[in-house]
Amino acid sequence: MDFRKLEAFCKVYELRSFSGAGQELHLSQPTISAHVAALEDRLGLPLFDRLGRSVLPTHAGDVLYREASGIFGTLRRVEAELSLLRDEVAGELVIGGSTIPATYILPRLMARFLGLHPLVRMELRTGDTDQVTQMVADGTLDAAVVGSRPTLRGLVAEALFTDRLCVVAAPDFAVPDVPLTAWPWIRREKGSGTRRAFERVLASNGMDPSSGSCVCSVYGTEAALRMAAAGAGVAAVSGRACAGLVERGELKLVDCGLSGLERRFYLLRHESRRAFPAATAFMAFLREHAEHHVE
Numbered sequence: 001m002d003f004r005k006l007e008a009f010c011k012v013y014e015l016r017s018f019s020g021a022g023q024e025l026h027l028s029q030p031t032i033s034a035h036v037a038a039l040e041d042r043l044g045l046p047l048f049d050r051l052g053r054s055v056l057p058t059h060a061g062d063v064l065y066r067e068a069s070g071i072f073g074t075l076r077r078v079e080a081e082l083s084l085l086r087d088e089v090a091g092e093l094v095i096g097g098s099t100i101p102a103t104y105i106l107p108r109l110m111a112r113f114l115g116l117h118p119l120v121r122m123e124l125r126t127g128d129t130d131q132v133t134q135m136v137a138d139g140t141l142d143a144a145v146v147g148s149r150p151t152l153r154g155l156v157a158e159a160l161f162t163d164r165l166c167v168v169a170a171p172d173f174a175v176p177d178v179p180l181t182a183w184p185w186i187r188r189e190k191g192s193g194t195r196r197a198f199e200r201v202l203a204s205n206g207m208d209p210s211s212g213s214c215v216c217s218v219y220g221t222e223a224a225l226r227m228a229a230a231g232a233g234v235a236a237v238s239g240r241a242c243a244g245l246v247e248r249g250e251l252k253l254v255d256c257g258l259s260g261l262e263r264r265f266y267l268l269r270h271e272s273r274r275a276f277p278a279a280t281a282f283m284a285f286l287r288e289h290a291e292h293h294v295e
Helices: 003-015 018-025 029-043 059-084 099-116 129-138 193-204 221-229 239-247 277-289
Strands: 048-051 054-057 091-097 120-126 143-146 155-169 185-188 214-218 234-238 262-270
Touching (some): 054 059, 091 277, 099 221, 099 262, 120 277, 129 143, 155 221, 155 277, 185 193, 221 239, 234 239, 262 277
Parallel strands (some): 091 120, 091 143, 185 234
Antiparallel strands (some): 155 234, 155 262
16 A cells, blocks of 8 residues: 555544645645545545535544554654664654643744754644643644643643633723622633633632633633733633733733632653654653743
């Protein structure tokens, strides 16, 4: 079986997009489509259902991806281990990050790591904490940094960074004279580690997180910050995320009178998955260079 066609299939499967796969592999969309069609002809089974602009894998596609990803994983491991014979850290490395780490922590550290190990090829995948945690559990990621300790079995989490939750609003926003849970809150999506952390803070301060007033729910930290800056309400966000906007006067910090606003970010890996040398080196690099390491 042609590895180029298999690689094209895997990329379409991961991205759910023929055009996206073409951009990732630097091939035209017709070439990607031809590679997948050739595989379908050879196997005698459809690998994807094309539903308008949506691309959904069939059962045959799920089976092929599961086995093909194992093949590519073996090739990556061989390449990485051979590089050790040359005293090099090399190979592909797929890292995940929930919203805060992926936006405000990992890019700078990844750039520094690549400067030390130019033969490593890195990919950063993002999502909310639940999505990224599931990708580690599925074996899609070599490691990840997320904002909440996972509950899934088989995952190892170690505290890596500290942060502080802040409540922010527009500079001219008047905090209403009502109980805190009745404030007009801008909430993150349900899978968000930031939302989960703030709900734990409310509960530890004797408040019912489910009783709070919500003017809107948004996906992602940037959306929450922009909604707050526009005057829609108050938002609980990462101190790392809001620092620049507060310094520039686009947001103000709101004293909410809550204790326990510190939170942690965790380095996540699968306990049963053998780490490639590049992954081992990067995790060691993260531990060493964490700005606020947690003991």
